[in-house]
Amino acid sequence: MDSNLVVRALSALAHDSRLAIFRALVVAGPEGMAAGEIAQRLEISPSSLSFHLKDLSHAELVKPRQEGRFVIYTANFGAMTGLIGFLTENCCAGAACTASDLPNCCGDTP
Secondary structure (H helix, E strand, C coil): CCHHHHHHHHHHHCCHHHHHHHHHHHHHHHHCEEHHHHHHHHCCCHHHHHHHHHHHHHCCCEEEEEECCEEEEEECHHHHHHHHHHHHCCHHHHCCCCHHHHHHHCCCCC
16 A cells, blocks of 8 residues: 555544544445435534545545435445555564454454
8 A cells, every 4th residue: 555545544534523434434334324424423514524524535535426416425445454454564573464363463462
């Protein structure tokens, strides 16, 4: 993953509202959520939501799609996986592990 994109993604997620939006879209899965539903569920004004979605889109963490008169947003799971992979590619002293193995492979005890 390009380090400039990693910086944009981490910067986008470093805000309470954008992190909450992204997490809500991850939970929503591939079906995504309409912008109005996101605003209502997270109690964010439409103008603030638009600003935050633009930042997340610029970081390639969310994807919009038009469905009739609604814009549906989905998490970009490929970008999320790429970001996690980038952050963990050198973990465990280079030993192969997956994100789900991190607590065990890095010597941490649950």
